[in-house]
Amino acid sequence: MVPHLVTALTGPLLDLEEKILAATPAIERWFRLEWQEHTPPFYCSVDLRNAGYKLAPVDTNLFPGGFNHLASEMLPLSVQAAMAAIDKYCPDARNLLLIPEIHDRHPTYLDNVARLMQIFRQTGLHVRLGSLSPEITQPTPLALPDGNMLVIEPLVRSANGRRLGLKDFDPCTILVNNDLSAGIPDILQNIHEQSLLPPLHAGWALRRKSNHFTAYDEVVKKFGKLIGVDPWMLNPFHAKCGEVDFHSGEGLDCLASNVDAVLAKIRKKYKEYGIKDQKPFVIIKPDAGTYGKGIISIRDAAELKDLSAAQRDKMSVIKDGRVVSALNIQEGVPTFESIKDAVAEPVVYMIDRYVVGGYYRVHAERGVDQNLNAPGSQYVPLAFAQQHAVPDLRAKPGTAAPNRFYVYGVVARLALLAASLEMERTDPNPEVY
């Protein structure tokens, strides 16, 4: 189940929310049974867009940052979930090695690292930081915004080459918080005796969004049947183009025709559901990569021809110098939530199969149809509802507000389950069970 947090929405429950809340027992049982068959990612954050008529995940992050943006009273939930996760992978663990991003591009990223260390220390593990950067050759202090210090150390392979650790620190679990956009470093290869989490193929060096979307299609189809809703209500249309080069123009035809096709499908759905106040749009994003870079919103395939040089450049370079090749065309889901007039999208955090908190990503200078994961975004932690997580559908009417955050937790867990299927199917060394 999901904690009861205050969402930005007020007013009567939307149809979709009502259906999901009413089906809670069936939904929870379904998840329980799915988790008997599939292993959830170690941790995960999911960006959601709530358009009112539909609520969909738009990004499923397997190396979540931003734990520092969760309300601090949620920490015990994270710790308890982390205990369950550690128990599964490494019950006799003493040590956990955390490998963060190399570049602290985000001023608050180190706060996220500190928060993760805190969570795992609270589970009773010794936690230390190892760096993938060749520049870190000795223990190096990193100043946190609050004046405290972290220490990051060089990674060391054991004498026999089979294990990874730090000097005098042999971890059972290696938790990666670096999305490996720059490729898989040699030092992370061929680790067989320790739990390397998430697995290497979760990193953007190998991961492809299109695999996730395909797994999500399947998950949401089953779920739609379970609760009797059109899966589209929970799933953006999507398509993919294999090779696109904005500078040479290669692949732009594929892109234009797919943009047209997705827009046409959206238009049809809008008509079916009488949605008149929205104009269909698509988001084009690289099949590999993250950080909100290389993402544009398009309302018409014709716009592709008129992209400025700057926009073309933006689409051609993403993180750590990887050049965009394959692109996804994803139905744009406007957000109809706002906090103090700034558009907002909920982000839900999970450890193992448990929802442990969330926040709103808010961007005052962006529109309802734009990517909010961009410089200038702010974070509003979701607090526990005043009545403290005690919604009770069978309570006397009026005594318990419905848990709207529950609905977010369900959709985020659908994406979590999709990531689980995606990881199974893309595992280069699948275990035979």
Add this chain to the structure above:
Amino acid sequence: MVPHLVTALTGPLLDLEEKILAATPAIERWFRLEWQEHTPPFYCSVDLRNAGYKLAPVDTNLFPGGFNHLASEMLPLSVQAAMAAIDKYCPDARNLLLIPEIHDRHPTYLDNVARLMQIFRQTGLHVRLGSLSPEITQPTPLALPDGNMLVIEPLVRSANGRRLGLKDFDPCTILVNNDLSAGIPDILQNIHEQSLLPPLHAGWALRRKSNHFTAYDEVVKKFGKLIGVDPWMLNPFHAKCGEVDFHSGEGLDCLASNVDAVLAKIRKKYKEYGIKDQKPFVIIKPDAGTYGKGIISIRDAAELKDLSAAQRDKMSVIKDGRVVSALNIQEGVPTFESIKDAVAEPVVYMIDRYVVGGYYRVHAERGVDQNLNAPGSQYVPLAFAQQHAVPDLRAKPGTAAPNRFYVYGVVARLALLAASLEMERTDPNPEVY
């Protein structure tokens, strides 16, 4: 791990607290490994007494009431732990049947039942109440103090006699919140297809405190070795007399000699540790039974001869008419905690292997050496610490207060582990693994 709650204690850490806090990683790993070998009780509450020089569990309740006394912001922790527990016993569960006490002797007991229902509803189960009382022959409303209603229904065995449920309600899990002091009702016998939790031999019809104490001796011996403390710091001395009848005088000799022996052992320890401000005392309590009845404090075996008729009566009748026979003599542990001048003892709640909250039981009219589980006791929920559960032993000195509640959570989990061993060893139908 354990949430960070505000305890009544302030001032410097006591030796024992310091040792336990310093050994956190070793302790958590030890618990993880123990739980690989042993199954924790479904739920459990443990009464602790903190004397400063020692901290010990004095009652391990396998049918805990009082969930309503936990701070409401702790609910999500209970729900998450309950999810983990349900997952283990009955992943495909739709329905949970809760069997409460027959007699709502405690005015707030129904609030506890309502809270338990809420926790399990939040895990996504349908929850209904079944009564062991022959007087409940049809669905019967029960008014809660807040004006809401519960409905309790007659239990029904399935047509083939193999399952227990209610009319049109077939549960996968049957959760008993009735300690079965009055014996095991026929209707609970021979249930093999469903998870009956806790098992019947956890009820006072079969359970004996002495078995628990013996298992606890063993647990705390291992634990004392792990962290390098005298197990006595965590364990009251105890002894047992088989048959005692206060009216006929049968067995009083055994009682007197054991009281003397335990008092002598305490005196020796007090001398060893230079404890001068305490006068040794023992608590005499029935080997079976609960509810704080039939419990007396004794400072000298001679007092046994001078018991008043009322005291003799008190020792001869406990809950649901069971007459005391076997008695335990337990080292009295004074409590040195108080809230607004009233003596207080912490009570820690666990679901599965997770600590989910606690409160102080406070009794303004009782002394530091008396049983507080008595009419007139009050309950002070433990709130999250101001800094919200973020103690970090490696943080800059002064920035993070130590989690004193952690120490309570450790000792409570030692009792939980002892209960687990106790249940394994007293299982009348042990499974062969």
